[in-house]
Structures are given as structure tokens and as C-alpha cells.
Amino acid sequence: MTDTAGTSSAAKPGLRERMRATVQAEVTDVALRLFxxxxxxxxxxxxxxxxxxxxxxxxxxxxxxxxxxxxVGLEDTGRQIAEALTARPDGERPWEALRRAxxxxxxxxxxxxxxxxxxxxxxxxxxxxxxxxxxxxxxWQELLVPDIARRLxxxxxxxxxxxxxxxxxxxxxxxxxxxxxxxxxxxxxxxxVLLDRAMGAxxx
Numbered sequence: 219m220t221d222t223a224g225t226s227s228a229a230k231p232g233l234r235e236r237m238r239a240t241v242q243a244e245v246t247d248v249a250l251r252l253f254x255x256x257x258x259x260x261x262x263x264x265x266x267x268x269x270x271x272x273x274x275x276x277x278x279x280x281x282x283x284x285x286x287x288x289x290v291g292l293e294d295t296g297r298q299i300a301e302a303l304t305a306r307p308d309g310e311r312p313w314e315a316l317r318r319a320x321x322x323x324x325x326x327x328x329x330x331x332x333x334x335x336x337x338x339x340x341x342x343x344x345x346x347x348x349x350x351x352x353x354x355x356x357x358w359q360e361l362l363v364p365d366i367a368r369r370l371x372x373x374x375x376x377x378x379x380x381x382x383x384x385x386x387x388x389x390x391x392x393x394x395x396x397x398x399x400x401x402x403x404x405x406x407x408x409x410x411v412l413l414d415r416a417m418g419a420x421x422x
């Protein structure tokens with residue numbers, strides 16, 4: 219009986235999390251449609267809540283800010299990139315391992331290029347979103363640095379060795395530069411090509 223009760227209580231948080239993720243995804247879909255039609259600044263939280271069938275208070279139980287409605291998925295994406303990095307061969311050079319880990323983003327882009335283009339354009343054109351996106355990418359850096367430090371045989375307890383942080387920060391800057399270029403050319407050049415060019419500039 220104890221085991222059954224324990225299993226039941228353990229299952230409840232999982233169910234709640236799945237329901238939460240479902241609601242978040244539905245709200246995000248509604249919000250992105252409204253943002254595309256009206257612009258980020260031209261769309262209110264009340265409009266999003268009404269379209270999603272939620273009260274304003276309920277919406278803020280799922281998202282801390284209006285910006286988080288757009289960026290909520292970045293945390294999971296960062297974890298996926300970190301997992302992809304960890305899965306790369308141990309003998310692979312750190313810079314190449316970072317590039318290949320970013321293939322997660324390339325595949326997302328290729329699955330829905332027009333949607334991704336619209337999304338990135340909105341990020342780049344909205345100052346509040348750019349700032350919040352930068353905060354999220356700092357979290358990506360925290361997730362990626364430990365594996366790069368391991369590959370460099372560097373200790374995270376030695377602040378005098380900035381190599382891992384420098385490599386990850388530079389790789390993320392290349393990703394941003396490639397994304398900016400991809401939006402500027404309206405997707406005419408594949409994002410993977412632009413990312414290769416950006417990261418390749420550091421090894422020429």
C-alpha cells in the first residue's frame with residue numbers, strides 16, 4: 219500500500235507539469251499569432267488571455283512576464299543543446315563540438331523556417347525581447363561551460379582560466395550574428411551556412 223501511495227503521489231506532479239506545458243504551448247501559439255498580426259508592443263496581455271480563454275491572473279500563473287510568453291521555450295532548448303554537446307565525442311575539439319551541438323537549432327529552423335524567421339525578426343526588432351533573450355542565453359552559457367571546461371581539462375574553480383567561458387561566449391555570439399544575418403537576407407542563405415561562416419572566422 220505504501221508503494222502504491224508513493225507511486226500515485228509521484229505521478230501527480232508529472233501530470234501537473236504536462237498540463238502546465240500544454241497550457242503554456244497553447245498560450246504561446248495564440249500570442250505568437252497576435253504578435254505577428256499586431257506586433258509585440260501592439261498586443262496586450264489582456265488580449266492574449268482573452269484569446270486563450272484565461273483570465274489575466276491565470277495567464278501570469280503560467281508566465282512571469284509578457285516577454286516570457288515568447289521566450290519560455292528557450293530554457294528547454296538550452297538544455298537540449300547542452301545534452302547534444304555532452305554527447306559529442308570526447309576527442310572532438312571544443313569549438314567543433316559547440317558547432318555540432320548547435321545543429322539542434324538548425325533542425326528546428328529547417329522544420330519551420332517561415333515561423334522561425336518571423337520569430338527571430340520579432341526578437342531583433344523588440345528591445346525588451348532582446349534584453350530578455352540575452353538573459354536566457356546567459357543561462358545557456360552556464361549550461362555549456364562545464365562540458366567545454368572538461369574538454370579543455372580546465373577547472374571551473376580556477377577563475378584565472380577563462381578559456382571555457384570565452385569559447386562558449388564567442389560561439390553564442392557567432393550564433394547571434396548568424397541569426398541576424400539570416401533575418402536580414404530573409405532566409406535566402408541557409409542559417410547553417412551563415413553559422414559555419416561566422417564560427418569559421420575564428421579558425422581561419
